[in-house]
């Protein structure tokens with residue numbers, strides 16, 4: 145068996161020889177990485193190999209991609225693959241394709257090669273390392289065939305690195321301590337859904353209650369004391385030896401958007417769960433009480449009001465929301481009562497959830513990034529600097545619906561044309577290169593017809609930035625611009641403000657603690673802004689907060705069944721968080 149210290153000691157030729165099967169027919173990769181030795185950790189070795197590829201010329205990168213065999217292609221059938229590829233393809237059952245599946249793969253291979261000039265590469269052992277099904281492989285193949293060329297080349301290289309990661313685990317006989325359990329739990333929770341296909345777990349539905357019960361069972365089995373509060377938060381407490389110790393809170397939400405991903409929210413619950421299970425098994429206590437809170441609601445799907453769970457813990461739950469109705473006309477109060485939370489007086493049980501800030505050490509949340517930044521950087525983890533503040537508006541433009549054939553261009557009051565100008569104004573004003581982003585996500589011509597000039601147009605506006613000043617300045621400029629557009633085009637304007645949320649900066653002390661743990665794992669510290677809102681934003685009202693982001697696969701897609709991450713990334717995130725917990729004072 146090879147160990148990391150063996151790899152650090154070998155001469156360059158022997159190092160390259162030992163790693164020859166990690167990257168398909170490309171000894172230049174370990175050769176270039178060899179100069180970075182000694183490696184402090186497996187993560188550092190992986191990163192050095194990856195960097196050798198990133199710094200290579202495009203020609204070298206293409207030659208690496210072209211060194212890979214087709215999936216279930218001619219070479220596989222002829223038994224001409226490397227030992228590594230043969231094993232991987234067989235583990236996914238690619239050697240047992242039906243005639244239809246062979247035909248589909250054959251056709252896809254030809255189309256893919258013609259489009260991109262290299263073979264389709266997929267780590268067929270998948271995110272867990274246990275192997276993708278043939279159906280999943282073929283579906284991914286079809287989807288990626290539609291990618292733009294530069295995006296697909298980047299994705300192919302990422303798959304090459306994932307293949308190398310799995311092969312390195314085999315070579316060094318690495319057993320992931322936390323990752324597989326986290327992935328397995330996420331899969332089990334992902335199967336509990338309000339819908340038959342896809343994952344939907346909306347507030348206080350039957351799937352939501354079953355998810356809470358499952359989490360409580362797991363937390364109890366991991367050695368925690370369990371409480372489920374009046375809004376449905378599931379809290380597991382791992383007590384310190386000293387009863388008067390303060391409390392560090394970690395956690396995230398277990399509700400999902402409609403047809404959402406398995407890791408959004410849940411990762412931040414399951415990862416600390418694996419850590420506490422580990423601590424409990426070792427009989428190890430932390431010098432503070434650790435509370436793991438699975439927040440009942442963050443996404444706002446059922447009652448259109450977000451952060452219900454974390455706002456309750458922060459003492460900011462707005463009791464008037466209890467009268468809000470869902471689309472079936474059920475009030476939140478009734479939904480809570482039906483779920484068994486309403487036996488007592490909610491007006492007193494909900495405020496009682498609030499934590500006393502004086503007892504708290506801080507709040508740390510792990511969350512999948514839900515964007516492409518870490519993926520493009522080739523890093524598994526990032527330290528969040530702040531959660532962006534946001535401003536959201538609904539605009540209604542009123543023009544004049546008139547005949548598309550008879551109204552001269554100079555005599556129109558076209559609401560959609562004004563909206564088009566507004567979309568480009570938002571894009572232009574927000575393209576400053578900083579953290580500012582602006583989006584028109586909804587754009588509609590109500591009751592529009594093909595032969596009628598749009599008389600009305602409805603559009604949304606979402607503007608976010610790390611700094612409130614920067615965001616508010618952009619909002620002012622955009623509304624000045626909108627006024628000018630509407631005046632010039634003689635368009636009426638109605639504005640409804642939907643949301644105004646201040647940015648929540650993370651505490652430098654906690655960020656440094658996370659950053660140092662990342663570095664001790666052999667990875668560079670990389671800081672990034674969270675453009676999405678998270679429970680940490682609500683918790684910032686009562687205590688210092690910090691967040692650790694994990695890399696999001698599939699181009700960074702989230703709020704979607706395609707959301708994905710790997711067992712290896714979950715594992716290193718867990719080891720970093722455990723290290724942070726142990727060193728935290």
Ligand SMILES: [Zn+2]
Nearest residue numbers: 397408409442
């Ligand atoms: Zn989330």
